Amino acid sequence: METYLVGGAVRDRLLGLTAGDRDYVVVGGTPEAMLAQGFKPVGRDFPVFLHPKTGEEYALARTERKSGRGYRGFVVDADPGVTLAEDLQRRDFTINAIAQDDDGVLVDPWHGARDIEQRVLRHVGPAFVEDPLRVLRAARFMARFADLGFTVAPETMALMREIVASGEMAELVPERVWQELVRALASKTPSAFLRTLRDCGALAVVLPEVDALYGVPQRAEYHPEVDTGIHIELVCDMAATLAPGDAVVGFAALSHDLGKALTPEDVLPKHLGHEHAGLAPLQALCDRLKVPYQHRDLAKIACREHLNVHRLFELRDRTVHELLQRCDGFRQPARLAQLGLVCESDKRGRTGLEDAPYPQREELMRLLDVAQSVRAADVAREGLEGPAFGEALAKARIQAIHQARTPA
Numbered sequence: 001m002e003t004y005l006v007g008g009a010v011r012d013r014l015l016g017l018t019a020g021d022r023d024y025v026v027v028g029g030t031p032e033a034m035l036a037q038g039f040k041p042v043g044r045d046f047p048v049f050l051h052p053k054t055g056e057e058y059a060l061a062r063t064e065r066k067s068g069r070g071y072r073g074f075v076v077d078a079d080p081g082v083t084l085a086e087d088l089q090r091r092d093f094t095i096n097a098i099a100q101d102d103d104g105v106l107v108d109p110w111h112g113a114r115d116i117e118q119r120v121l122r123h124v125g126p127a128f129v130e131d132p133l134r135v136l137r138a139a140r141f142m143a144r145f146a147d148l149g150f151t152v153a154p155e156t157m158a159l160m161r162e163i164v165a166s167g168e169m170a171e172l173v174p175e176r177v178w179q180e181l182v183r184a185l186a187s188k189t190p191s192a193f194l195r196t197l198r199d200c201g202a203l204a205v206v207l208p209e210v211d212a213l214y215g216v217p218q219r220a221e222y223h224p225e226v227d228t229g230i231h232i233e234l235v236c237d238m239a240a241t242l243a244p245g246d247a248v249v250g251f252a253a254l255s256h257d258l259g260k261a262l263t264p265e266d267v268l269p270k271h272l273g274h275e276h277a278g279l280a281p282l283q284a285l286c287d288r289l290k291v292p293y294q295h296r297d298l299a300k301i302a303c304r305e306h307l308n309v310h311r312l313f314e315l316r317d318r319t320v321h322e323l324l325q326r327c328d329g330f331r332q333p334a335r336l337a338q339l340g341l342v343c344e345s346d347k348r349g350r351t352g353l354e355d356a357p358y359p360q361r362e363e364l365m366r367l368l369d370v371a372q373s374v375r376a377a378d379v380a381r382e383g384l385e386g387p388a389f390g391e392a393l394a395k396a397r398i399q400a401i402h403q404a405r406t407p408a
């Protein structure tokens with residue numbers, strides 16, 4: 001019985017990165033032998049076993065059959081007659097189709113190690129097209145490995161375009177699309193995800209609201225060559241820098257300007273009203289991809305309020321208080337902090353402004369702190385109740401905000 005480490009863990013090792021989940025393939029084993037060693041069987045249909053101590057997955061000598069729309073895109077069959085090479089052949093990319101035995105020796109029939117060295121994302125074989133999710137996976141790997149200089153092999157890009165043209169992308173279940181999007185937004189370079197999807201035409205299918213931003217001009221003083229789509233790429237990358245791994249911030253960064261496609265610069269100067277116009281496409285996107293509440297909520301607030309945060313120093317005291325209330329800052333200060341990160345990413349994610357200071361973020365949290373220090377108990381002592389109490393509390397908080405504000 002031989003055990004091989006396979007898939008992403010081998011790839012990450014060869015890239016010198018910390019490997020995530022480890023998956024193994026056991027060649028020449030039997031279910032009985034696995035059970036005798038204490039492995040726990042999982043799944044009714046597949047011969048997959050969990051290591052008794054580490055909980056890692058061990059798939060018995062197997063083959064992979066057509067993916068259909070299975071959860072992970074492919075399934076395994078017990079088939080002792082199938083070689084490890086055949087297993088690897090069904091995988092998506094050469095860099096993911098490498099196995100490594102206990103002695104560190106690679107089984108690499110598709111030259112994945114060479115592609116890792118040359119930083120090329122290349123599909124393994126024609127089976128690539130069996131799962132349209134692989135288009136999104138390609139884009140996600142490009143986002144994750146962008147700083148290593150990966151490119152998509154031209155022949156792989158051609159297949160990705162074929163998949164998009166076949167219309168199959170539209171049939172992907174929303175949860176799978178969201179899963180890839182969220183992982184891309186939590187990666188170091190989300191812009192590479194968007195660019196790769198745009199290159200093969202998939203962005204218009206999975207994120208048409210974002211695709212619509214490309215070609216929409218920005219205000220000339222931002223940067224004449226940066227349209228709104230590219231601006232969003234820059235904002236997402238900045239968000240990934242300021243809030244690494246936080247896909248809630250990432251999703252709000254991605255979607256805060258959707259309204260700009262509906263309020264073009266040449267029709268309405270400065271995209272007037274885009275913060276409200278963006279709410280409808282945002283809702284459509286969230287409903288379609290079944291975006292979780294947490295991501296949806298911050299995105300909605302960021303869309304509606306980002307201009308107010310940018311203008312924080314010019315707002316009236318009462319408006320600042322209302323802003324804190326509308327963002328539910330009093331109950332959820334952590335979310336207000338995330339809003340500050342999205343707004344800072346928006347401001348700094350414009351070419352040439354990467355180092356621009358953004359004092360609004362700190363001021364926002366400071367004013368929340370000040371307003372929160374006005375204790376309801378102090379106001380209650382005055383014997384007020386109901387709306388009168390609410391008004392008195394708001395007044396006391398606005399007063400506190402007034403005294404604490406940094407002059408514009």
Ligand SMILES: Nc1ccn([C@@H]2O[C@H](COP(=O)(O)OP(=O)(O)OP(=O)(O)O)[C@@H](O)[C@H]2O)c(=O)n1
Nearest residue numbers: 007008009020072073090091092096097131133
């Ligand atoms: N649609 C898919 C999904 C997965 N795989 C294969 O299954 C392995 C494990 O998949 P997964 O855990 O989703 O991805 P990883 O490659 O491990 O990447 P990550 O480190 O991001 O989890 C991949 O390496 C790949 O060989 C595939 O060929 N096609």
